[in-house]
Amino acid sequence: MTAELGKSLTATPTTIDGLLLFDLPVHGDARGWFKENWQREKMVALGLPDFGPVQNNISFNESAGVTRGIHAEPWDKWVSVATGRIFGAWVDLREGPGFGTVFTAELDPSKAVFVPRGVANSFQTLAPATAYTYLVNDHWSPDASYSFVNLADETVAIEWPIPLEQAEISDKDRAHPRLADATPVPPRRVLVLGAAGQLGRALHAQLGDAPHIEYATRADLDLTAPGLEHSRRWADYGVIINAAAHTAVDAAETAEGRGDAWAANVTGVAALARIAAAHRITLVHVSSDYVFDGTQQRPYTEDDAIAPLGVYGQTKAAGDAIVATAPRHYILRTSWVIGEGGNFVDTMASLAQRGIDPRVVDDQVGRLTFTTDLARATAHLLDTGAPHGVYNVTSSGEPRSWADIARRVFELTGHDPSRVTPVSTAEYFAGADRPIAPRPARSVLDLAKITATGFTPADMDEALQRHLRR
Structure with missing residues (x-):
């Protein structure tokens, strides 16, 4: 014919x-x-x-x-x-x-x-x-x-x-x-790395236990181990969510910690990016405000030039650049993460209850990000098929210093907020007997891009109250 x-x-x-x-x-x-x-x-x-x-x-x-x-x-x-x-x-x-x-x-x-x-x-x-x-x-x-x-x-x-x-x-x-x-064909698999961490647990609560969703700790899958590309039949995976990272910012300034930070935040991430590119996998990667030097007075957008101050920020910036080479990627840049586990908010609540009056820095300004909302943003981007790229994800609301947040925690838990003494970063770390990583003074991230996709970031104060009521 x-x-x-x-x-x-x-x-x-x-x-x-x-x-x-x-x-x-x-x-x-x-x-x-x-x-x-x-x-x-x-x-x-x-x-x-x-x-x-x-x-x-x-x-x-x-x-x-x-x-x-x-x-x-x-x-x-x-x-x-x-x-x-x-x-x-x-x-x-x-x-x-x-x-x-x-x-x-x-x-x-x-x-x-x-x-x-x-x-x-x-x-x-x-x-x-x-x-x-x-x-x-x-x-x-x-x-x-x-x-x-x-x-x-x-x-x-x-x-x-x-x-x-x-x-x-x-x-x-x-x-x-x-x-x-006939045997139904399951969806392509979703792999969540860092499942035992604060964000990993929030992602588990958000995504659930469907058979095609897999949660892995470092013991299950070491990103720096040889042969990673052969450790799974990667063609069966559609999404990798990398919630694993070396986040000990001060330890990263030591000789041993520097190597650990580069291994987890760069070498392992590079292996994931290669796998994602080869198998058409969407790679979701969590980044940090530490890629900026914190000198900018307006909120940082996704397009602002990076200028990390310390080793941790340098490794996160390098990881971001590598992830961006994967054709299907979401880089979620966030700050001041709070979840289930050891975190600043829970520490302040514990100090208030035990009658301890803390000294808290007041010259670092930003917004909290609760892992429940970071997990919600991850699911939103994947479910809506939003354009790939970098997205700032934090809570919304008026930026505050760490000291402001500590006082609010004291107030919400029924304690006198004046028990919190504000100090500068230099005063707080004066006399430290270990390396201290430089912190960005301003970590406020612009949220216009993520909100344009239809996502509504949680109000920081409302999210803080929910966290303390849990």
């Missing part, structure tokens, strides 16, 4: 979520025809996911009536016809409400279909000498999980143009299970 000529490049959604039917421009004359079978820039602009194909396969079928499928693989496909004509049928075998949804269409060289991971693919040739071609974004692996459904399943009820009893079908395809017995 001759290809249909003169179409415009268009993308049409189908009854299966994410399955897109494309019309392809075919240009012909007396010599034959030409088409751009896959053109990344134009097709991505029309809504095709930038799926990163790594392999091109061709199935040549000698006669009409050859019928293949229905197979679901853990990768995406770009299906088209080089010569001839097919009847294509697709069945959604992904976990969720769309399971079992069917879409069918005839394809000649002027049409193509994008088939998302977990949607089962099948076709029947309608003309002799049909060449069926498809691009895939992963290599076949015996370790991958596959799912199948029978071509003749009564629930799916595909109306094959050539009856199956007259079609040429392999014994293997005839033996596939009915839809009721």
Whole structure:
């Protein structure tokens, strides 16, 4: 059959979520025809996911009536016809409400279909000498999980143009299970690193215990260990959330701590970025206000130049630069993190209760960030598919000094806030017998970019009250 000529490049959604039917421009004359079978820039602009194909396969079928499928693989496909004509049928075998949804269409060289991971693919040739071609974004692996459904399943009820009893079908395809017995394809996995930390615990509470979500401590997965790229079948992962870091800012100024900080915050992060880039994984990475020197009087935006003062800030800045090389990344820049575990707020509440009157610095100004809200922001960016990049994430409200916050903690816990004595950073650390990391004097981060995505940062004082009531 001759290809249909003169179409415009268009993308049409189908009854299966994410399955897109494309019309392809075919240009012909007396010599034959030409088409751009896959053109990344134009097709991505029309809504095709930038799926990163790594392999091109061709199935040549000698006669009409050859019928293949229905197979679901853990990768995406770009299906088209080089010569001839097919009847294509697709069945959604992904976990969720769309399971079992069917879409069918005839394809000649002027049409193509994008088939998302977990949607089962099948076709029947309608003309002799049909060449069926498809691009895939992963290599076949015996370790991958596959799912199948029978071509003749009564629930799916595909109306094959050539009856199956007259079609040429392999014994293997005839033996596939009915839809009721088909194995649903799970979502790509989510890996949360640093699961035992304050943010890791908040992420666990936010994301829950769905089977495809995995929580790992350093004992489970050491980012600095050799062979990290082979420690998982990374093609099965869709998101890595890196809540692990070396955050002991003063220890990082020591000879041993400097090496630990660089190993965790840079070397390990570089390994994650390489894995994310190679496997189309979205990498979520938590950064810090310490990438700035704190001399700016206005709030820092995501585009302000970094100028870290100490080793910890330098390692976080280096990690940010590396994560930004992964095509799919979110860098969440935050400050003054408070969660479940040892933190400033709980320490002040404990001192107030025990009758201890603390000296607290009053020349460092910023906003608290509660891990519950940082976890909420992470889920928001992932769920909404917000543009990749750097986002400032802290609580909202009037910036305060550490001394202001300490006084507010005393007040909220029923104690006299005047028991807190404000001092300068220099006074507080005077006479210290260990290295002290330089702190940015102003850590206020501008929140306009994250709020523009529809996320509402928690008010700092309200979040502080909730934390103390828990």
